[in-house]
Amino acid sequence: MVSIYNRPSMLFDLTKCIACRACQVACKRWNKRPAEETSLNSDPATQWTNPPRLSSNTWRLVKYKLTYDEENDEVTWTFIPYSCMHCNDPPCLPVCPTKAIYKRDDGIVHIHSERCIGCGYCIEACPYKVRFFADDGYFGIKSIYKCTYCLDRLDAGLEKTACVQACPTEALEFGEYTEMHEKARQRAKAVGGYIYGDEAPLQRGSDIGTASVYVSKAPFEELGFPTEEQRISAPFVMERILLERGGLAIFGLGVLSFLGFALWRRERIGRAKMRELSKE
Ligand code: SF4
Ligand code: SF4
Ligand code: SF4
Numbered sequence: 001m002v003s004i005y006n007r008p009s010m011l012f013d014l015t016k017c018i019a020c021r022a023c024q025v026a027c028k029r030w031n032k033r034p035a036e037e038t039s040l041n042s043d044p045a046t047q048w049t050n051p052p053r054l055s056s057n058t059w060r061l062v063k064y065k066l067t068y069d070e071e072n073d074e075v076t077w078t079f080i081p082y083s084c085m086h087c088n089d090p091p092c093l094p095v096c097p098t099k100a101i102y103k104r105d106d107g108i109v110h111i112h113s114e115r116c117i118g119c120g121y122c123i124e125a126c127p128y129k130v131r132f133f134a135d136d137g138y139f140g141i142k143s144i145y146k147c148t149y150c151l152d153r154l155d156a157g158l159e160k161t162a163c164v165q166a167c168p169t170e171a172l173e174f175g176e177y178t179e180m181h182e183k184a185r186q187r188a189k190a191v192g193g194y195i196y197g198d199e200a201p202l203q204r205g206s207d208i209g210t211a212s213v214y215v216s217k218a219p220f221e222e223l224g225f226p227t228e229e230q231r232i233s234a235p236f237v238m239e240r241i242l243l244e245r246g247g248l249a250i251f252g253l254g255v256l257s258f259l260g261f262a263l264w265r266r267e268r269i270g271r272a273k274m275r276e277l278s279k280e
């Protein structure tokens with residue numbers, strides 16, 4: 001039986017990453033996602049990150065981050081392979097009105113694409129901003145894409161995700177949750193650095209820990225990772241959406257109408273497809 005202790009987990013040691021982008025390319029190849037246009041731009045924050053952000057076709061991205069240590073007048077590059085963290089208590093999950101998003105027994109957060117109605121609430125709820133729409137959903141409805149933790153590879157008995165398999169410096173490691181998190185703690189101690197994603201469940205019952213755990217020499221706030229407060233507030237994002245959009249009643253009516261429309265459209269297109277098939 002899979003528990004939090006032996007569920008799949010990934011360790012990202014940023015002190016070992018050389019920004020070769022092998023993980024980024026391996027993810028695209030394994031998941032058959034097309035290449036995207038890349039360019040250098042004048043924004044120092046994203047200049048060397050290419051493509052500049054994650055998308056429905058780029059599920060892992062190596063971000064380039066420049067930090068300046070005023071005290072020692074030192075500039076440092078940190079390279080951050082970034083994607084879905086597979087949160088222990090995923091904020092993207094409870095906000096989904098059709099229960100399209102689900103967490104497998106092994107903790108991997110995935111989606112029943114055929115149930116997604118394209119409302120985008122999970123995109124707003126995710127503190128890591130790793131979910132993106134594509135136009136190739138079922139029956140013309142937009143669908144959401146993000147890293148799957150290579151669940152197809154794991155289900156087929158392969159030992160590692162494609163990105164971990166490709167990493168030449170062992171900056172990425174794949175293993176059981178307890179082992180990866182323990183290793184991360186030891187590495188952070190050894191390099192005198194910081195760890196991210198290893199929090200114990202909070203008293204309020206909320207668990208902001210993640211299956212992916214990071215180690216870095218620079219503090220994670222400086223690297224642009226969401227703060228603890230941002231992660232805790234993420235589950236309450238639905239409340240904000242409801243207030244912004246005029247209250248629960250309007251929301252309920254909106255969801256029901258949209259659901260009705262989506263189901264009607266799905267059935268209609270399904271019937272048309274059946275008619276076409278029966279002609280062939
Ligand atoms: S990182 Fe975002 S998309 Fe991934 S499980 Fe957490 S909330 Fe959901
Ligand atoms: S785990 Fe798989 S899907 Fe996720 S980033 Fe790595 S290669 Fe891509
Ligand atoms: S493959 Fe490894 S070293 Fe290369 S960019 Fe990815 S994490 Fe960094």
